[in-house]
Amino acid sequence: MKLRAGPAVGPLSGRYLPPGDKSISHRLAILGGLAEGETRISGFLDAADTRATLAAMAALGADVKESDGLICIQGGRLETPKSALDLGNSGTGMRLLCGALCGHPDLLGQRLALVGDASLSGRPMGRITRPLGEMGAVIETLDGHAPLTLRPARLRGIRYVMPMASAQVKSAVLLAGLFAEAETVLVEPGPSRDHSERLLPAFGVSLFDGEPGIGVRGDQRLRGASCHVPGDLSSAAFILAAGLLAAGSDGIALSNVGLNPTRDGVLRILRAMGARLDLVAGDAIGAEPVGRINVSCSELRGIDIPAEWVPLAIDEFPIIMALAAVSSGTTRIQGAAELRVKESDRLAVMSEQLRRLGVAVEETADGAIIEGGSVRGGQVDSHGDHRIAMSLAVLALVADGPIEIDNAEWIRTSYPGFVDDMRQLGADLEWMN
Numbered sequence: 001m002k003l004r005a006g007p008a009v010g011p012l013s014g015r016y017l018p019p020g021d022k023s024i025s026h027r028l029a030i031l032g033g034l035a036e037g038e039t040r041i042s043g044f045l046d047a048a049d050t051r052a053t054l055a056a057m058a059a060l061g062a063d064v065k066e067s068d069g070l071i072c073i074q075g076g077r078l079e080t081p082k083s084a085l086d087l088g089n090s091g092t093g094m095r096l097l098c099g100a101l102c103g104h105p106d107l108l109g110q111r112l113a114l115v116g117d118a119s120l121s122g123r124p125m126g127r128i129t130r131p132l133g134e135m136g137a138v139i140e141t142l143d144g145h146a147p148l149t150l151r152p153a154r155l156r157g158i159r160y161v162m163p164m165a166s167a168q169v170k171s172a173v174l175l176a177g178l179f180a181e182a183e184t185v186l187v188e189p190g191p192s193r194d195h196s197e198r199l200l201p202a203f204g205v206s207l208f209d210g211e212p213g214i215g216v217r218g219d220q221r222l223r224g225a226s227c228h229v230p231g232d233l234s235s236a237a238f239i240l241a242a243g244l245l246a247a248g249s250d251g252i253a254l255s256n257v258g259l260n261p262t263r264d265g266v267l268r269i270l271r272a273m274g275a276r277l278d279l280v281a282g283d284a285i286g287a288e289p290v291g292r293i294n295v296s297c298s299e300l301r302g303i304d305i306p307a308e309w310v311p312l313a314i315d316e317f318p319i320i321m322a323l324a325a326v327s328s329g330t331t332r333i334q335g336a337a338e339l340r341v342k343e344s345d346r347l348a349v350m351s352e353q354l355r356r357l358g359v360a361v362e363e364t365a366d367g368a369i370i371e372g373g374s375v376r377g378g379q380v381d382s383h384g385d386h387r388i389a390m391s392l393a394v395l396a397l398v399a400d401g402p403i404e405i406d407n408a409e410w411i412r413t414s415y416p417g418f419v420d421d422m423r424q425l426g427a428d429l430e431w432m433n
Contacts, residue, residue, distance in 0.1 A: 003389065003408035003419070005396035006428035007377075011248035011297070012397075014425045016239050018231035020045035021258050022414050024195050024288070025229050026053050026092045027171070029073070030100055033057030034178075035203050036076030037224030044071045044229055048413045053093035056085040060101075075224070078106040084113035084147070089120050089343065089413045092168055095128050098148055099172030102137035103155035103179040114148040119343050119384055121146045128172045131160045135176055135184070155180035157218055159210070162186060164338070165311045167193035167262075170214075178205065180218040187213035192311055194262045198287035202227060230258035230290045234315045235415045237266050238390045241319050242427060243295035244275050245326065245397045252425065254293040256282075261289070265312025269320055273300045273327060300327035302372050307335035314338055318391040321350045324370040325359040326398050333367035343410075344385040353380040353392060357399065377401025386410040390418055393429060404432070 025045040030053065032039030044050065054071070058064045061079035065072045078101075087094040094114050101107060115121075126144040133139065136156050140149040157180045162169060165188050174196055177184030187210065197207060197214060204223040208215045236257050243252040259267075259279070271277060278294040300323055310333075313320065317339055324331035339346040351363040357378055360371035377399045382389035389408040396403040408431075411418050419429045 001409035002432040003393060003405045004402055004430045004432050005393040005405065006402045007399055008246040008397040008427065010426060011250065012242055012246040012252060012425040012427060013249065015253045015255065016236070016421065016425065017255050018236040018239070018257055019047070019415060019417060020229035021232040022047065022050060022234065023092060023167070023193060024199070025050040026090070026096060027195055027199055028227055028229065029054045029057055030096055030175070031199060031203050031222060032073035032224070033060060033062035033075040033078070034100060035222035035224045037074070039073045039075065039224040040226045041071040041073070042069060042228045045232065047416055048088055049090040049093065052086065052088040052090050053097070056087060056093065056097060059083075059085055078104055080107060080110045081112065084115045087114060087116045087120060089117050089410070091120060091123050094120060094146060094148070095125070095168040095172050096175060098128055098139065098150065099132060099175040102132050102139060102150050102152055103135070103176050104152055105179060107152040108154065110152060112150045112152070114146065114150065116146050124341050127166065127169050131158070131169065131173050132176055134158050134160065135180055137176065157182035157184040159185040160187070162188050165190040165192040167195070171196040174200070174216050177216040177218060178220050178222070183215050183217050185210035185213045185215040190308065190311055191262050193260070195260070199227070202286060228285050230285045230288050231256040233258050233263060233266065236293070237316045237319050238394050238418065239421065239425070240270065240277070240293065240295050241323055241394045242397060242422065242425065244270070244298045244300065244323065245394065247297055249297040252295050254295070256290055257293055259289045259291045263312055265309040266316035266320065268309055269303070269305055269313055270323075272303050273323065274298055275300065302327045302329035302331035302370070304332045305334070310335045315387065318346055318350050318385070318387045319394060321354065321368065321370060322391040322395040324372060325354050325357070325395065326375055327372035329372055331370045331372065334364070335366055337366040342385070344383045344388065346385065346388065349383045349385060349388055350391070353388065356380050357395070357403070375399045377403050379404050379406070381406040382408055382410060384410050386413050386415065390415065393422070397427060
């Protein structure tokens with residue numbers, strides 16, 4: 001499906017409540033299915049990716065009910081699913097489930113298959129199968145990619161020094177460590193999202209300092225919990241960018257935004273580029289900090305993005321690249337090779353689409369050099385990547401003509417309400433068959 005996005009005809013304005021955090025929703029669906037008793041989740045993201053994870057837990061025997069925006073999961077006892085678990089486009093769902101299931105005591109000696117769509121089947125899975133294999137997991141891949149075949153077995157705790165900072169690898173190994181003998185310790189080379197570490201204690205799991213690293217002891221029982229999902233900063237980033245670009249926009253207020261310090265890199269980068277952002281801290285939701293962000297139209301400038309900020313903003317680089325295209329001066333990105341193994345090769349795809357719109361971009365092995373200026377309208381392609389589709393739609397606000405985005409239907413995997421929310425603020429977006 002094609003999305004047509006037109007230049008802004010006036011300022012954007014209004015209040016905005018972002019959808020539930022995608023990363024946290026995935027984790028709560030899995031933890032709720034593993035935990036004994038009832039888990040109640042409010043604010044769960046209603047999107048294709050998170051629905052796939054929730055459906056997988058139901059196929060594994062969890063009793064999932066929904067009522068008035070509340071997800072109730074009765075878990076604690078897993079069973080072998082009747083067919084392959086289809087995770088669709090969700091890398092988080094597949095990697096975390098692989099860790100949670102490969103040593104689960106209810107599934108020992110069984111055979112499980114985890115499958116996904118063409119995009120997910122192209123993403124690397126060796127980064128999780130290697131440490132899980134060291135723990136004793138039996139996992140078959142197709143040349144290091146999905147589909148995955150699991151034969152759950154008894155696991156042993158390990159000390160694993162991660163070659164790269166990755167919240168998905170860390171979470172998969174921690175979940176496997178819950179069902180392993182002895183202790184499992186992970187050492188990261190740098191910070192990554194810590195949602196799992198914040199959530200696990202609510203389910204009765206004790207973590208410890210691995211000096212360095214983080215550790216978990218095996219044979220721990222999870223118990224049900226009541227949890228609320230804060231608003232997704234990654235989704236809110238598109239609205240922030242729209243408010244920064246549309247001339248005259250002033251005081252767009254974003255409420256209930258998750259402000260976890262392990263993923264606030266996009267806010268650091270935008271401020272360094274000259275963005276006028278006003279952050280007001282609110283009450284924490286469980287262990288997650290939240291707050292309000294007010295944004296106004298700003299004159300942005302290109303910067304050299306510090307490499308240490310990259311892991312804290314890894315999902316937001318498509319919109320950061322879009323903003324760089326219309327900032328004054330040059331933006332340099334380095335240390336971002338991880339972007340090549342997301343839903344698409346985001347460095348290559350964003351560079352190509354920006355060039356189609358008249359932007360000077362030099363793609364490098366681990367980043368890009370973007371010369372800011374003006375953007376023309378035209379025809380682009382998201383290559384099935386939801387964040388690229390939304391980034392190009394936001395960029396259209398300041399293009400000299402409409403931008404038509406092919407394969408934009410993938411937006412539904414993470415942010416089904418994006419077009420409606422942008423329209424409500426005053427943007428010109430239209431679906432085209």
